[in-house]
Amino acid sequence: MIMSASPRLEGGGSAAPDSILDITDLSVTMNSAGRDIRIVDELSLRIAPGERVALVGESGSGKSVTARAIMRLDDSATLTGSVKLDGQELVGLPEKRMRALRGAQFSMVFQDPLRTLNPLRTIGDQIAEPLRIRGVSKRDALKAAEETLDSLGVVDAKARMRAYPFEFSGGMRQRVALAIALIARPKVLIADEPTTALDTRVQERVLRLIDDAARERGVAVLLITHDLGVVAGFADRVAVMYSGRKVEDAPVDVLYSSPSHPYTEGLLAAVPRLDEDQAELVAMPGASAAPGSRPSGCAFHPRCPFAMEICRATLPLLSERPDRAGQVACHLRTMEETA
Amino acid sequence: MSERALLEVEGLHKTYSMSGRPKTHALNDVALSVPEGSVTGLVGESGSGKSTLIRCVMGFERPDSGTIRFDGTDMVGASRADWATFRREVQMVFQDPYSSLDPRMTVESLVGEGLRLQQPGLSRAKRRALVVEALESVGLAEEHLPRRSASFSGGQRQRIAIARAIVMRPRLLICDEPVSALDVSVQAQVVNLLKQMQRQFGLSMLFVAHDLAVVRHLCDTVAVLEHGNLVESGPTRDVFASPQAEYTRELIAASPVPDPVVQRARMAARPAV
Numbered sequence: 001m002i003m004s005a006s007p008r009l010e011g012g013g014s015a016a017p018d019s020i021l022d023i024t025d026l027s028v029t030m031n032s033a034g035r036d037i038r039i040v041d042e043l044s045l046r047i048a049p050g051e052r053v054a055l056v057g058e059s060g061s062g063k064s065v066t067a068r069a070i071m072r073l074d075d076s077a078t079l080t081g082s083v084k085l086d087g088q089e090l091v092g093l094p095e096k097r098m099r100a101l102r103g104a105q106f107s108m109v110f111q112d113p114l115r116t117l118n119p120l121r122t123i124g125d126q127i128a129e130p131l132r133i134r135g136v137s138k139r140d141a142l143k144a145a146e147e148t149l150d151s152l153g154v155v156d157a158k159a160r161m162r163a164y165p166f167e168f169s170g171g172m173r174q175r176v177a178l179a180i181a182l183i184a185r186p187k188v189l190i191a192d193e194p195t196t197a198l199d200t201r202v203q204e205r206v207l208r209l210i211d212d213a214a215r216e217r218g219v220a221v222l223l224i225t226h227d228l229g230v231v232a233g234f235a236d237r238v239a240v241m242y243s244g245r246k247v248e249d250a251p252v253d254v255l256y257s258s259p260s261h262p263y264t265e266g267l268l269a270a271v272p273r274l275d276e277d278q279a280e281l282v283a284m285p286g287a288s289a290a291p292g293s294r295p296s297g298c299a300f301h302p303r304c305p306f307a308m309e310i311c312r313a314t315l316p317l318l319s320e321r322p323d324r325a326g327q328v329a330c331h332l333r334t335m336e337e338t339a
Numbered sequence: 340m341s342e343r344a345l346l347e348v349e350g351l352h353k354t355y356s357m358s359g360r361p362k363t364h365a366l367n368d369v370a371l372s373v374p375e376g377s378v379t380g381l382v383g384e385s386g387s388g389k390s391t392l393i394r395c396v397m398g399f400e401r402p403d404s405g406t407i408r409f410d411g412t413d414m415v416g417a418s419r420a421d422w423a424t425f426r427r428e429v430q431m432v433f434q435d436p437y438s439s440l441d442p443r444m445t446v447e448s449l450v451g452e453g454l455r456l457q458q459p460g461l462s463r464a465k466r467r468a469l470v471v472e473a474l475e476s477v478g479l480a481e482e483h484l485p486r487r488s489a490s491f492s493g494g495q496r497q498r499i500a501i502a503r504a505i506v507m508r509p510r511l512l513i514c515d516e517p518v519s520a521l522d523v524s525v526q527a528q529v530v531n532l533l534k535q536m537q538r539q540f541g542l543s544m545l546f547v548a549h550d551l552a553v554v555r556h557l558c559d560t561v562a563v564l565e566h567g568n569l570v571e572s573g574p575t576r577d578v579f580a581s582p583q584a585e586y587t588r589e590l591i592a593a594s595p596v597p598d599p600v601v602q603r604a605r606m607a608a609r610p611a612v
Contacts, residue, residue, distance in 0.1 A: 058523060058524060058525075200384060200549060200551075200590055200593045200594055201384065201589055201590065201593045204593040204595075208606075226523060228523065229552075229596055229602065230595050232595060232596065232597050232599040232603075233602035233605070235599075253599050253600065266524060267524060268597065270527035271523055271527075272527075272550075272556040273596060273597065273598075274551055274552040274555055274579070274596055275601065278556060281530055281531055281556065283524065283527035283528040283530075283531050284524040284527070284528075285528075287492045287493075287494050287495070287524070287525055288522070288524075303524075
């Protein structure tokens with residue numbers, strides 16, 4: 001096997017010293033109506049300290065389930081494979097030890113901050129909580145909370161500490177959620193569609209905030225999103241998921257300028273552009289399959305313009321892109337490689 | 340495109356008052372027109388007044404003042420007969436195909452419902468033929484007639500919703516964020532379908548959206564609302580090439596472009612907020 005030029009793109013094996021989050025062959029199974037359904041199928045992903053990786057996919061791709069599985073947020077999910085955070089194995093770790101890591105080592109912001117904030121507690125108390133849990137005195141924790149809120153551009157942070165979530169707008173609530181996520185100085189921030197419900201201008205502001213805050217603190221970010229515009233301005237590297245599997249993984253410039261997987265290519269061609277004229281959007285036929293009823297072989301084959309016999313029968317494995325710039329799981333590319 | 344406007348809104352005002360609070364201007368002297376056979380985009384963020392404007396046009400809400408002319412008739416205070424014509428000739432497609440279609444109804448009854456109510460004289464066979472024709476024009480087929488909408492994906496449901504509108508042979512289609520709940524790959528299908536419907540049936544469309552890229556792609560003219568005020572309107576090409584209002588410039592600058600090189604440059608050119 002040819003070694004990749006970029007070690008963090010290698011799937012499997014032991015953690016390279018430069019990865020802060022190292023996911024190897026992670027599968028997530030959930031029970032639905034008495035049937036076990038594999039939502040995420042053997043996903044491998046490595047994130048270097050301070051790196052920004054976007055996990056892109058459409059509904060049913062398993063991207064959010066992956067994020068929640070890393071954080072171990074779904075009790076009903078069965079995980080196999082390995083998730084290492086700074087060398088520490090998380091799969092199978094007792095919940096009590098997970099609780100100590102959440103917020104401190106890695107944390108998460110969600111699409112809808114209203115659902116994660118407690119309506120009955122003041123903003124200040126909620127931001128201070130990750131520190132309070134770790135035994136920091138109330139006074140010091142509140143002081144740190146105020147500083148964090150201030151650093152996220154909240155005007156008059158001192159007074160706002162005593163406010164309740166309902167008194168904040170959508171963009172301000174996302175700042176509060178971000179303050180809670182960052183106050184204990186985690187190494188990895190997982191952002192699950194953090195700007196999806198927000199207006200255009202607020203979306204831009206929140207995204208910049210995450211960008212700046214992560215950069216200043218050296219936090220690695222895993223951004224979960226369906227928005228290819230958001231990804232373009234934010235990510236260093238992009239992993240594309242389709243129907244529970246990672247189908248492509250490459251640096252952002254490479255992925256956008258020369259997508260290797262037909263799905264990635266189709267996705268990019270389907271996005272309307274603000275900055276150029278397009279006669280017709282290139283629409284992929286059909287829709288992605290639900291996790292419980294995935295097509296055989298490559299799950300994308302019914303929608304793929306290049307589908308061959310082998311695509312219907314055999315699951316393509318992730319291997320290096322022909323240009324060595326990343327990974328792709330597509331029989332067509334493997335054939336080009338061996339031809 | 341002819342000069343005549345099928346829908347013409349002028350001087351529209353709408354205020355809401357809550358006891359003890361100053362009146363809120365939801366719409367402040369808003370004008371808008373949809374020329375026959377063309378697509379007018381209506382953009383703005385939440386609270387801009389887009390929804391209030393649509394509600395006024397549809398007659399769900401009575402404006403404080405102003406006129407809403409459809410095919411020359413002022414609909415504010417119009418007769419029952421005029422409203423009956425309006426309800427037949429103006430159809431709507433909503434944002435969420437999950438909540439706008441009754442999941443228990445079959446495709447045949449969903450798409451045929453308008454015909455059943457508006458043209459009760461139509462035979463069942465004739466109605467079915469029209470429903471099938473509408474389904475085929477949106478890429479569905481006769482075999483889908485007995486299926487319930489709950490068994491369809493989001494994109495297919497939006498096709499059903501479009502067939503449900505198209506079957507009435509409307510002159511004006513009002514689309515309220517019709518693709519914002521859909522996946523990117525499916526969104527492109529529906530945008531292309533709307534474009535094709537518009538050409539095929541010579542439809543006029545009022546297209547409400549927050550996604551500027553979709554609007555740029557689909558609309559001939561565009562109107563921009565901010566806090567109930569119309570801050571800009573004109574041919575889409577001109578508005579995007581040289582936006583006049585500060586708000587429009589802000590919206591365009593804040594909308595990300597799916598190209599890393601371009602998008603990083605756009606972000607670097609913007610002062611930090």
